[in-house]
Amino acid sequence: MTDTAPDPHDLAPFRDLLGESGVLADPAMTARYTRDQRDLMQGETPAVLRPRSVEEVQELVRLARRHGFGLVPQGGNTGYVGGATPEPGRRQLVVSLERMTGIRAVDPLNFTLACDAGCILADAQRAADAEGLFLPLSLGAEGSCRLGGNLGTNAGGLQVLRYGMARDLVLGLEVVLPDGTLFSDMRTLRKNNVGYDLKQLFIGAEGTLGIITGVVLKLWPAQGQRATAWLELAEDAPIPEMAALVRRETSDLASTFELISASSLGLVAEMRGAETGLKAGPGGAVLLELTASSERIPLDDVLMGCLEMLMERGWVEDAVLAQSEAQRRAFWAVRETIPEGEKHAGGSVKHDIALPVSRLTDFLNRGAALLAERMPGVRLSVYGHVGDGNLHYNLVVPAGRDRLDFTRAVEAGFAHELYAAAIGLGGSFSAEYGIGRFKRDLLVRYSDPERLRLIETVKRALDPDGIMNAGAML
Amino acid sequence: MTDTAPDPHDLAPFRDLLGESGVLADPAMTARYTRDQRDLMQGETPAVLRPRSVEEVQELVRLARRHGFGLVPQGGNTGYVGGATPEPGRRQLVVSLERMTGIRAVDPLNFTLACDAGCILADAQRAADAEGLFLPLSLGAEGSCRLGGNLGTNAGGLQVLRYGMARDLVLGLEVVLPDGTLFSDMRTLRKNNVGYDLKQLFIGAEGTLGIITGVVLKLWPAQGQRATAWLELAEDAPIPEMAALVRRETSDLASTFELISASSLGLVAEMRGAETGLKAGPGGAVLLELTASSERIPLDDVLMGCLEMLMERGWVEDAVLAQSEAQRRAFWAVRETIPEGEKHAGGSVKHDIALPVSRLTDFLNRGAALLAERMPGVRLSVYGHVGDGNLHYNLVVPAGRDRLDFTRAVEAGFAHELYAAAIGLGGSFSAEYGIGRFKRDLLVRYSDPERLRLIETVKRALDPDGIMNAGAML
Structure with missing residues (x-):
């Protein structure tokens, strides 16, 4: 038994709360929760917790505090930046929302849908469709990603051009805070100016400020044509x-x-x-x-x-x-x-570039020159949501080259030049994937000190003990 | 000389910084800054400061801290809830952004406009129009309100149905924080997931967390038809x-x-x-x-x-x-x-009700019954942005009745029953006007304790000394 192995006694109160099926500790069972989507990081957890209700989430947060565990909220585990992967050595329990999947309400005259955060995106789309309505959030992983994760990362996807990011679709949110209290703001209102719009804090916070348990989304009329x-x-x-x-x-x-x-x-x-x-x-x-x-x-x-x-x-x-x-x-x-094509060719190193739309051509030209100079012969896969300024600028792993090795080499050199080019054009190194555990150093490198200080101030104010998703973003 | 009268020596460093025209202390000159738009409250200030640059705003914040003044940011002073009115006895300097009015950039291919926070909304609309573009934020006061105020209150207005609230139009923000440092996030990106979206904190914060000095707004193609x-x-x-x-x-x-x-x-x-x-x-x-x-x-x-x-x-x-x-x-x-019609008839008591659109008819029925029962014979003026669930539900001051007296009577009784009806239908007592100084008690009355606690946590974290717009919202 190593010193990071779970002590089964620690988990007993969680089993009492969630039942046997609510606490997975067997490594064979937890494996799919501890490996990130891109297969870049092997995480580690004493157990995966699978609550069935908001009250259970509140209580497990209190238990985790009492017993000295950290928590990593997880939806469909489809993120690209390791934001939901528990870190080795941190004693972080994974909190999977996969058993909180209910559609709470669809209001066809208000064009809103309320659901649990563990609801799979495609299920929410279908629930809207059944009422002649349309939920425009759409991305490759929609068959398995969950709305809590979509909001935690402020997902983008295929229709941002017309409908905006996930944040723009949110009217209400319900969040279990790091002390176990519930912040409930599940109103279905398009206008509600009553003090700070606190829900905005949790959208895109990658689970570092609380666990999203419920959400109200704007809908549109079904797009029949x-x-x-x-x-x-x-x-x-x-x-x-x-x-x-x-x-x-x-x-x-x-x-x-x-x-x-x-x-x-x-x-x-x-x-x-x-x-x-x-x-x-x-x-x-x-x-x-x-x-x-x-x-x-x-x-x-x-x-x-x-x-x-x-x-x-x-x-x-x-x-x-x-x-x-x-x-x-x-x-x-x-x-x-x-x-999948990139994966089939041996994998790729992904760059999720955002630009002012007006600078896209400039960036493509600079990127091509940079590649020719620094990584001649490497195959590009460039595609993305250019209508809203988002380019996926990916380098295919050359045949015969080790994927992780190539990734490290690109990220240590070429990637920084590419990011510098984007930032020099008013762009960003992360359009929609977020920071997670893979881009922490980029956040530090490319943020001015005031911004970092403010991020830390907010984190400290809401989660002074650092219980929520430590290691992600910060 | 009373003990709240300004000591002219205190203002000397501000005059050194801003020049004579940058510091108005004569009550005849400050009167239009200290009276709220609805003529409900007479404020009081040692002086109105009129900076011309971001650096001047930063420096005046530092000076105010050093000399023990509070600050009240003000745009066009067109708000309905006394959010920009300095309170008697608080030694609050008004910071008017009226001399920071520049359009910084319009990018027709990126559909964005960047400007100073003191830019009048109609001027920003015209700058967009000149490039064949359209800025959809539109409200009655657009000829005199300023964008910093629009964002500080998260303004709504006439086209929320299609384009959303002011918040939904913001891509970038620049804010002088309560310690004088600058938070600059003036990127023009539609997607940029790089840590907490801090700008959201300042939108709708009514100047209690910092002074907005610059803004980037989304534009649309000109609506020729x-x-x-x-x-x-x-x-x-x-x-x-x-x-x-x-x-x-x-x-x-x-x-x-x-x-x-x-x-x-x-x-x-x-x-x-x-x-x-x-x-x-x-x-x-x-x-x-x-x-x-x-x-x-x-x-x-x-x-x-x-x-x-x-x-x-x-x-x-x-x-x-x-x-x-x-x-x-x-x-x-x-x-x-x-x-204006309401004003001509003797004034009105305004209720800025938000509802799920699906409950509008229910609310109108309940409101009518309530009025007949509690205030028979009082004339209603009901209108508003019902496409997005926002009703202005106003009671006209009866002929011969003192306006302030009637206002107090309505707000002490009928208003609460009306708000309770709205909230019972999933609505809110403030759709777009905000809290300011007139609705503080409503915020406390109708918010759950977790929400209030979180608002206070954020305020304390960002403005621990309470220098920014004390008395507004909190």
Whole structure:
């Protein structure tokens, strides 16, 4: 028995509270909770706690304090930055919300949905859909990620262009604080100016200030109409100008404007062992989708008119319009399997760059020059939500090279030059993934001291004993 | 000389810093800064400080600390809750941002505008317009309110339905903290998950955590097309169902859905001494406006189709479509002069109610019953942004009754019953006005202890000496 091994006696009060099925201590059972999604870090925990109610979460927080455990809240464990992975040596219990999955209420006339934080995103989407409503938060992991995690990381995803980040969708929140008290602000109001908007603190806090247990989200009318196109971009197609034209000419009915580079498209084809049937132009490809809730909007005409303008300007060489739902899904399948394509090719080192949309072209040019100079021959996979300024700028692990080794090499050198280029253009080193345990040093490196000091002030004020997700972000 | 009178020696260092024109101490000069917008409270200040730069704000904060002054940040002094009024006996200097009015940058391809916090809202709207862009924050006071105040109170206004509250429009913020250090987060990014989103703390904090000096706002493409209608509502027209239908059938291109009661319309006519030419139906009237940035959207058809459905269902008796910009402005003039109409009739006691949209009808019924029972014969003026659940539920001061006296009587009795009704329906006693100095007791009365404790924890952590706007909110 090593000194970090769990003492079974410590867990007894948790078993009393949560029952046998509520406390997983067998390493075979806890393995899937202690390994991060990207397979970069092996965590360690005395046990995974699986509460079934808000009251149980409150009580387990009090027990953890009393018995000297730290806590790591976890939703679907789909994050990219190790934010939900308990650290070896820290005696951190994982608090999985996976048994708190209820839809609490859908109000079709108020366009709101209230649910438990452990609700899987796709289940919340379906609950909205069943009432003729639409929950626009959408990302690759939606079949397994949970809303508490989405809010803890302020998730972005595929429709930020029109609907904003996860934060922008939140009307209410319920959080168990580090002392076990409950902060409950589950109102379904669009306007409620009654003192500090405290819920904002917990959104994007990566579980370091409390455990989100419930959430109220804004909904929209169901989008019964869609018009989707695959655009082959001309050489030097100016993405900022294109995105601005699309916003204007579609009257902001565009919900998706995704860049897909020829290289990313190639990775998907390699994984499939067959061409995708879709082509990138010299400037790459864009997946563009418009949606509307009313048949009165001539969505196909709006899209066509928009494409004509893009082609007249010489920015788009050719475009394919989805003629059926099957074809639309085929476009989307390409976009959504790029991460798998990267994995199939041996993995990638991911950079989640945010930029002012107006600086995207400048950044792509600088990135290409940097890569040619510092890492010649390394294969890029560039894609992302360029309509809102978010580029996934990933380097594919070269054949025969050890993945972790290559990752470390990139992160020690090239990554910093890339981040410096982004920041020099008014951008950021983390658009939507967050900080977690993998980007702590980047947060310190790229934040000014006042900002860091303020983050620490808030952390200390709300969690003076550092019980909540120690090691994440800070 | 009383013991609260300013000692002129105390102001010398401020004069050294800001110059003679930067320090107003003559009561004749400070009067317009110390009286609140609704003429309910006479404040008192040793001096009004008028810095011209962020550095001057930082330095004056340090000076104030050293010399034992409190500070009250002030924008256009247009708030409704006394949030910017220095309190007698507190030795609070007013910090007016009125000389920090610059537009710092407009980025048409990024759809952002950066400006100083003292910029008047209408000036920011014009700066956006000049670049073919649109800043949707819009409220009655836009010709004199300043953006720092709009963000300090998280302003709502006329287009929340489509664009959200002021908070939803903010990408970046710059704040001088209570110790004089600068928190600068003026990035123009739509996505930037790098630790706690600290700017959220200052939005809606009513100047109690720092002085906002700069802001980055999201913009939209200019809305070149508008379609506007005045709807006469049938008896018992179900506003929640109407609002939901409008959202769906216009594909959320509706930017305004404002209720105007027959009584509010009557107040405008009385003030003008002539009929407005517009009629309310038995259920009141609605001002509905759709906008689009593209000519490809057949906006008039969309509006017509929507109106046909509302009439087929028997919810709307008649509708007038604005046939010209002049007619459109005439509709809006009625809506925007209701507060003046109330003033002309002798003033009103205002209740800024927020509700889930689905409970609006329930609330209107309860309010009417309550009024008939508790304050029979008192004239109501009910209007507001019902598309987002916000009702201004105002009681006109009866003829011959002292305004302040009536206000106190209503606020001591009827108001609490009205607020209890709203809160019982999941609503709130403050939708967009905030807390300030007039609603402190309501905040305490209607907040649960955990929430109040957390507000105080945050205040203490960021402003341990209570230098910033003491007496507001807390």
